Amino acid sequence: MxxxxxxxxxxxxxxxxxxxxxxxxxxxxxxxxxxxxxxxxxxxxxxxxxxxxxxxxxxxxxxxxxxxxxxxxxxxxxxxxxxxxxxxxxxxxxxxxxxxxxxxxxxxxxxxxxxxxxxxxxxxxxxxxxxxxxxxxxxxxxxxxxxxxxxGQVFLPEVAVSTGIRVAAIGSGPSGLSFAGDMVKLGYDVTVFEALHEIGGVLKYGIPEFRLPNKVVDVEVDNLRKMGVKFVTNFIVGLTESIEELKAEGFQGFYVGSGAGLPRFMNIPGENANGILSSNEYLTRVNLMGADQEDADTPVFRGKNVVVVGGGNTAMDSVRTAKRLGAERAIIVYRRSEAEMPARIEEVKHAKEEGCEFLTLTNPVEYVANEQGRVKQVKVQKMALGEPDESGRRSPVPVEGSEYLIDADVVVVAVGVSPNPIIPHSVSGLEVSRKGTIVVDENTMQSTIPGLYAGGDIVRGGATVILAMGDGRRAAFYMDKYLKNFKSDGMS
Structure with a gap:
């Protein structure tokens, strides 16, 4: 067409x-x-x-x-x-x-x-x-x-004549898929390696189906497959095989889009109580492993009073999921005001329509467990807004003597994620920032290792789907230029 x-x-x-x-x-x-x-x-x-x-x-x-x-x-x-x-x-x-x-x-x-x-x-x-x-x-x-x-009339972009050059995308999230789509159109032999059992990365495990149905992701992935992209699941690059081993098998270019799957916690007293979990685990169990089903093999904690800590889209996904799992009270606890929330306005609107509650200018300071070790309450402290921080948002300042308790039998912590450390730790000579992100040239997305590019959350630490996709496209453009001048000895 x-x-x-x-x-x-x-x-x-x-x-x-x-x-x-x-x-x-x-x-x-x-x-x-x-x-x-x-x-x-x-x-x-x-x-x-x-x-x-x-x-x-x-x-x-x-x-x-x-x-x-x-x-x-x-x-x-x-x-x-x-x-x-x-x-x-x-x-x-x-x-x-x-x-x-x-x-x-x-x-x-x-x-x-x-x-x-x-x-x-x-x-x-x-x-x-x-x-x-x-x-x-x-x-x-x-x-x-x-x-x-x-x-049923699917348009597939034109694919160039094969170059015979093999390239690998590590991670099948939006960044890796975007990279793969551009590289296959340029005629490269593209293989996407995914650590989990399904293709899609955060699109599958992180975003609930009430926002993004799995069938929609599956069709997009299938279109890439029809264009010639190959997919390998249950394969952890850096553990299953190293990049050097893949290089020995004939891969000449690598794009790391392995995301930020390492959850962050707040390191406050009582955080190890049962019933306290990261948003990563909570959403992955429900979205990817069917924990919302009564007969699920990998169930997830359910509760009458569910507290979700955070104010981003992941927090909104989590609190809305809690409501769908039967929570009588599903509460957002966020340390800034609603105006500072990074979540999309539409997601906040939908959460409120669904009966989720918002405690803004409030921050957890301690979790209280019952005799069986299960969380039963969250001690929170009121906050006030101070001067803007480096992100431009006003910094939250604790209000002395304002602590009080709220009931909670499940707590979901959605305060951010850190980059997946497996690739950074497994590649000798790869420059990594103090936050664990891969350092790249911002223009070309190439790392300190020639022929190895990276983008998305593994570089940004946390980004939107479309920014990650933009990284993948940019990396494909510059990797193509690099590989056209590729020497026979491969990466140095």
Whole structure:
């Protein structure tokens, strides 16, 4: 299927026919959602139900098709945003998906979980010039990708003639998949190595199905497989085999996208009590191992009073999961105010609709266990906001004498993660930061080891899906340049 160029006659004609105020007077579409009482019955019911064709056509008409589309400046993977939206407007839905897939390996994923409000939509003409709500770029991306999948007419990007050069992607999260998609299009023999038993990384174990159904991830992965990407599961690079061993087997380029799977805790008294677990374990057991099922082989702690510590998207995922597991009270405890929460506004809204409670400007200082060693209460302290820290958010300051107890029989700690240490510890000569991240050239994503590139959380320490994908694309671009000049002796 051919992809229309940005300067084709139909687009020029469309601009001329739609000049004036008509577009700017159309109200932004609202995403249809399942009712809260219905959606909290199951972990597997997706909350957002997608735009209808009529809604997508109306929203696409809002796009001004700017000559200099600033929205694209906010997209880490460089999607031709006006290009795919204008295809929706002219009812060429399949071609809209084709435009998306020229630069994005995971459009149905990104349309659901990317923070468009901080990226492409933040750069939209409507916000920048008119101070109005931006075009719903994320909703339209999801519409086009879902239409393609449900129509059965899948577009696969063109793949170059094979170079015969083998490259490895370590980790099958969004960064590794993005890298693999670009490299296979360039003609490389790509193998993705995944430590777990399913492909998808954080897309599978970290994001609940009420936000991102597994079937959506599976189709995106299957498209990569059809393009020629190979996948190996239950394979831990650095333990199962080292990079040197893979190099001896013929791999000439490596991309490390192994993520940040090492949970952080707060190191406060009582933290070793039963019923206190990381968000990583909590979400992985439910999302990947089916712990929400009554007969699960790997069950997870359930409770009437569940406290989730943190204010990011992972905290929202955890507290909303607790509600679906039957918690009577599912409570967010966050040390800053709601305005400082890094979670998406939509996720906070959904959590509140579902009956989750928010204790902001509050911080745990101790966990209290019962005689059996199971957590029963959390001692918290009120906080006040001080001066901004290096992130630009105001620092929380404890309020003396403000401690009090809240009941909790399960506590989920979602205060961040650290990089997976296996690769950094297993590669001799690899430069690693004091935080355990792999040091790379910010432009090329190459590490201190020639031929070894890295991106996503293993470099950033914690990032969005789309930023990780952008790293994968950049690494693929520069690895291709490197391998074209690759010497016969391989990595030095």
């Amino acid at each position: 051919a992809v229309s160029d940005r300067n084709t006659d139909w687009r020029k004609k469309l601009r001329e026919e739609t000049k004036g105020k008509e577009r700017t007077e159309i109200e932004r579409v609202k995403m249809p959602e399942l009712e809260p009482a219905e959606r909290i019955k199951s972990q597997r019911l997706e909350v957002n139900t997608g735009l209808t064709e009529e809604m997508a056509l109306r929203e696409a008409k809002r796009c001004m098709d700017c000559v200099n589309p600033t929205c694209m400046e906010g997209c880490p993977v460089g999607i031709d945003i006006p290009g795919f939206i204008k295809n929706i407007e002219r009812r060429a839905f399949g071609e809209a998906a084709a435009v998306l897939k020229q630069t994005s390996a995971l459009p149905a994923v990104c349309g659901r979980v990317c923070p468009q409000e901080k990226q492409c939509e933040a750069k939209c003409f409507y916000i920048q010039k008119l101070k109005k709500e931006p075009v719903a770029i994320g909703y339209l991306e999801r519409f086009a990708a879902d239409y393609e999948r449900e129509s």
